Amino acid sequence: MTAALRFDPIRLPPECEKLRKEVRAFLAEEIAAGTFDPHKPNREDTDVPEFSRKVGERGWLGMTWPKKYGGHERSFLERYVVTEEMRVANAPTRRFFVADRQSGPVLLKYAPEHVKMDILPRICRGEVCFAIGMSEPNSGSDLFAAKTRATKTDGGYLINGTKIWTSSAHIADYMIAIFRTSPPTKENRRHGLTQFLVKMKQPGIQVNPIGQITGQYEFNEVVFTDYFVPDDHVLGEIDGAWKQATSELAYERSGPERFLETYYVLTELVRAVGKNPDTRSAEGIGRLVAQLHTMRRMSVSVAGMLQAGKEPVVEASIVKDIGTVWEQQLPHRVRDLAAFVDADATNHETLENQLSFAIKTAPKLTIQGGTTEVLRGIIARGLGLR
């Protein structure tokens, strides 16, 4: 048997509560100023550059990074608080979220010093948007089947091929992508892929929008034609991207965004049932809140373990597995419970609109960033089954 799963009961330190108040006050100001409407997760314009810059000004981007790169050397738990407050408020985080969560830490670990000095401070100021180039038309979950080629040329590489389902590529300034630099070997089919930093909005890159069933256009097809990447934009080991993937995923998998994506419908249900719910509504809400609370405590626990320098890969995968399944089911459970809610309740239309959007959003939640099937494979490996 492998080591037992750990979910230590982390208590957020006092500095987190002070920070939480600051974030709530800031978000309330922005809502009052009309920057965004917290009741409308389905707005069309999810990219708000001005909001992104303000969040940077507050010191809430690159919070855990070294000060010399514009970071703030604060804890993962403080970053956690900012992330969850933004998510619950439905704040427009699209422009900075991927850079702050995922791309920045990759650059910190693998980029040459001058690249770090150039880009990281701009992420911290909320000026740049990142996309992640993993999936291709014929390789999604099977990441290591990627075929888009990076061919060595004088001073760099020429990229040819297509990435797909790339969120935010249409607004992104950069992409961190994996490209094939060598064929896989007989011994290791994961060999031969290299991680690159790609500057977007350049000749040789064409971004084609793809409509989603929600009516939004958030993901894209990205076509590379003899696109040049300089040598100093190689991130980490040539042919060795597979070694770099796992630690990154622990950050990506366990955050509050992995169970709060549809949270707004629960708030609106509580509003609709009023102060004295019938037994059916009370029980339904009670169960959902208990499940939500448990998810969050698991997620906070993983953040605490990351803060302590551990790599809780299996625990993080469990959080994403049950968190995404939960947030996928949530709008359907809320719909069940809303069936007998007074249609004249003041927020009935808001709830209906939100439910419609959340139900359409739900299918993607167990696919994006690692499918349920992939996660369960990782958990099974951690259990010693593979």
Next chain:
Amino acid sequence: MAESENIVAETAEKIFADLADAQTINNDKKGAWKAPLWQALTEAGLPLAWVPEDCGGSGASLAEGFSVLSAAGRSALAVPLAETMLAGWLLAQAKISSPDGEMTLIPASPKDRITLNADGSLSGRARGVPFGKAAKHIAVLASGSGGLSIALIEAGKCRIEAGLNLGGDHSDTVTLDKVQSITIKPAPKDFDQSQLMLMGGVARSLQIAGALESMLEISVRYSNERVAFEKKISKFQAVQHNLARLAGESAAALAAATSAADAIANSTAFNDEVFLEAASAKIRCSEAAEKGGAIAHQVHGAIGFTIEHILHRYSLRALAWRDDFGSESFWAVELGKLVAARGADELWPLVASR
């Protein structure tokens, strides 16, 4: 708190390993294992872990006691350790000393009430009382005209109708008809039955989470041994994904239960935040007992459905523990009412309070 730093939990684990081995107990049809186990637990001071030294106990911290209950769950322990600990804890709230021997507590359900009569005697009926038949003494929370009181009574003074829970342990109906107590004192000012039920509920949550940890372990082990279709069943993706889901349920139960225990051990008041923690633990752990237990049985196939196999010791107790001190349905209604009364915009601040 790391397990290795917790000498109380280590002591308990050693006793469980030596004297509460699931296979040995399963083979022992006469119950000869019970007396030596209880003797060892008593010598280690565990049944009265939560009783201060000046009330006759060993004065362990709440956190230390909770970790004993986790270990008890991992062993699917079938002696009234949790019940005696809870009874001792209840008595200690009113500075009443605990006697030696097995105890239980009433009420064991949020729907039952014991009444303090004008003449100082106690009356009422408590259903689903765990180990009522095994207890020598019973700790009682009773309501009278002057508020709540806590009392110690002799079990022999009550009428006890025997019943068994899903796991085969006693779950009895205890009727008090003008029973005179050994000692009775007023409960602390802020104490109420809800707190007692949630304390019991958190104990059961920890036990369920412990049982699920063991169910995961023995299911993984079995899947790595059992061969079907010419390979170990652990190599089938369908089995792997089922076990990954069991790991998720076990993890959720563990996180919910230990978080609630931590909240109770470190709070000064029984406020909405502690209520959220404790009620959520009982709700989520009960759900996990159902979902996780079903997977453990599915992985084991027919052998896990036999009385000879140890799996039922964990799976059926975890299901039975759902019913004690308020079921998940009961606490879901209570939590839902609390959330609704606070209002929609106060839900997130409650959830994000820790």
